[in-house]
Amino acid sequence: MTLTGGKNWYGLPVENPAAHLADYARCLLKEGLLWSLKRNLVNKAGRAVTNKRNADEAGVPGYFDKHVLRELAEGGNADRFLDAAATACAWRQTTETKGGLVGIGPQSVAQGMSFVYFWG
Secondary structure (H helix, E strand, O other), X not given: OOOOOOEOOOOOEOOOHHHXXXXXXXXXXXXXXXXXXXXXXXXXXXXXXXXXXXXXXXXXXXXXXXXXXXXXXXXXXHHHHHHHXXXXXXXXEEEEOOOOOEEEEEOOOOOOOOOOOOOO
């Protein structure tokens, strides 16, 4: 939801989160936006989790492999997700916290600035 601002490619709120997740999963399987998956998994110390082994060691739930991703992607459309992300990210840039979390914000965001994440 972060990459699309919770909106579809028309700029309207996502009405079917499961279908939106399937679109994102399909996009990941096509190796688009892989950076978003890797950077948004963090351990309890706020450091990025990059593989299943250190996810298990860190106690990070939700780390999954391509088999699970294929199940999530069933019925998904990668292009639809990329269109939604492109619409949400127009005139914006990605931001990253010291702990490795990634989000989108205005083009004026610069290193050292403070900002707030809102979870929906």
